[in-house]
Amino acid sequence: MTSQIFPSDVQQSLDLVGIFVFALSGGLLAVRKNMDIFGICVLAEVTALGGGVMRDLVIGATPVAAFSNLGYFLTPLLAGLVVFFLHPEVERINRAVQALDALGLGLFCVTGTAKAHDYGLGAVAAVALGMVTAAGGGVMRDVLAGEIPSLLRWDREIYAVPALVGAALVAVLIALDSLTAATGTAAALTAFGLRMLALRYGWRAPRAWHRNGSRTSEE
Amino acid sequence: MTSQIFPSDVQQSLDLVGIFVFALSGGLLAVRKNMDIFGICVLAEVTALGGGVMRDLVIGATPVAAFSNLGYFLTPLLAGLVVFFLHPEVERINRAVQALDALGLGLFCVTGTAKAHDYGLGAVAAVALGMVTAAGGGVMRDVLAGEIPSLLRWDREIYAVPALVGAALVAVLIALDSLTAATGTAAALTAFGLRMLALRYGWRAPRAWHRNGSRTSEE
Amino acid sequence: MTSQIFPSDVQQSLDLVGIFVFALSGGLLAVRKNMDIFGICVLAEVTALGGGVMRDLVIGATPVAAFSNLGYFLTPLLAGLVVFFLHPEVERINRAVQALDALGLGLFCVTGTAKAHDYGLGAVAAVALGMVTAAGGGVMRDVLAGEIPSLLRWDREIYAVPALVGAALVAVLIALDSLTAATGTAAALTAFGLRMLALRYGWRAPRAWHRNGSRTSEE
Numbered sequence A, B, C: 001m002t003s004q005i006f007p008s009d010v011q012q013s014l015d016l017v018g019i020f021v022f023a024l025s026g027g028l029l030a031v032r033k034n035m036d037i038f039g040i041c042v043l044a045e046v047t048a049l050g051g052g053v054m055r056d057l058v059i060g061a062t063p064v065a066a067f068s069n070l071g072y073f074l075t076p077l078l079a080g081l082v083v084f085f086l087h088p089e090v091e092r093i094n095r096a097v098q099a100l101d102a103l104g105l106g107l108f109c110v111t112g113t114a115k116a117h118d119y120g121l122g123a124v125a126a127v128a129l130g131m132v133t134a135a136g137g138g139v140m141r142d143v144l145a146g147e148i149p150s151l152l153r154w155d156r157e158i159y160a161v162p163a164l165v166g167a168a169l170v171a172v173l174i175a176l177d178s179l180t181a182a183t184g185t186a187a188a189l190t191a192f193g194l195r196m197l198a199l200r201y202g203w204r205a206p207r208a209w210h211r212n213g214s215r216t217s218e219e
Helices: A008-032 A037-059 A070-092 A094-118 A123-144 A160-175 A181-201 B008-032 B037-059 B070-092 B094-118 B123-144 B160-175 B181-201 C008-032 C037-059 C070-092 C094-118 C123-144 C160-175 C181-201
Strands: none
Touching (some): A008 A070, A008 A094, A008 A123, A037 A070, A037 A123, A037 B160, A070 A094, A070 B123, A094 A123, A094 A181, A123 C070, A123 C123, A160 A181, A160 C037, B008 B070, B008 B094, B008 B123, B037 B070, B037 B094, B037 B123, B037 C037, B037 C160, B070 B094, B070 C123, B094 B123, B094 B160, B123 B160, B123 C123, B160 B181, C008 C037, C008 C070, C008 C094, C037 C070, C037 C094, C070 C094, C094 C123, C094 C181, C160 C181
């Protein structure tokens, strides 16, 4: 199992940190959308676990991991409660939350790619599923909140590209048969670093070529 | 198979009643959104079957039940046609429709939890999937209609909490090895009763703590 | 395997054409929504592969075909790049794109129904999944772009009915044990022809019976 990049207790701890931070971002959007405590918890769950659930469904790993591990399920509820009671404080440390979110992005694109490879998918498909693992929950969060996914919008800093780079590094490491805890961590940190740089310098992806004139009202 | 709480013909009849009423709520929203006959039928299908399909995908029960039972598939079409021809009459008996919807909620949170347990999921995951079974179709209905799911909105009477209570009761009954037709019915009626009380007395869940000042425009 | 209606290289070529054209429609909507290059590619992927992924998940054909065939995955990326650089030209040949889209609709409703039958589903369920295969990607495209799916809207030419006719023809052919490359092609061309006629003559489906008075603002 190459998905066991890290010793399983380390993996578990890292997963829970990533899940917790993703859940915070879901809960905060729910608060901004004026949802109630239940909506906050649902959006926290969906944001934190949605990407992994989509990956597990596509590769046929059922029952999906998010529902067979109690900690995975309870952690977003805890994050939802934290947001419910402390959301002004959580908003205030938004830069720290964004940094932790970038860490989750790096971690999940690495473990998602490795797990997809374990289930027999080819390199390109495994990379795609690594990105789905890292970014899918955020897309579901935005759809449920009635927004166009921020992942797709040109006016947000790039989010998928760091995940793509991290996932592609893992695919290369697997092909070279040299995916270890050390190299896997390096891939995750690369994705994390790119995302942090994108946030700091406002990196955006280009819109369609030679676009001039009218914008749509959606944007 | 504890999911066979009731004799299978009783179970089948109850399922069809629940599916029919959920489909009515989907069809009515489609009419309000000015959709055509086909949109009405699609929204009826999705609302009625979406929750069960999500549960079956997550637990790996494929092909999913909604597509292997002809009656499950045709019932929403019938509801769609009823709404198409008789929607003013259906709107007029909206209170009766809401009561039947509460009955569907009670039924599906019980059977969904039991089925998830049959597939080997733990108690907490089974409860979560019971809620998904009961409420998932409504969420998909609202997303397809371009609305924020009413489940998530603070300005609607609580919907998920009754499902949570019913599903949790089933999990406790399973743990005590005493889930029977009688106790399962009691759990379903508890969820039903809570939802009816919520409707009558306008029970809502609280929004985020110490919230004051500006509201978002979404609400 | 009746899903092997055509020799497998012919099937593969037809699939790729259908995927490419569906991806163009996703990419064009992304451009209209002012998304960046990455959003264009994501919407191209989702539109082209979403219907097939939904079908494969429901019938339990995992890992889903879209992720185990490299060509299926790369074709939408190519279409995304074409749209990114050439979208004014692609918009200008919109009628040709619509005709090719109708061809994809005809093809996928036929192959989707046949594949669902191969996995043991009954005739009605197979027809429903044929429609999901043909139209599901477009629904996901519209939801991600923040629009009510055009499939559901009364003010668009009928899209699902041609798919329904094509899928139903395949189910009848299977029941008569006479689904061949020739008859399968005839079913696909029937769906294609109906869609083209709907586009030319502005065929729409009726809205709810005896509807008069206020319209909703959504429409």
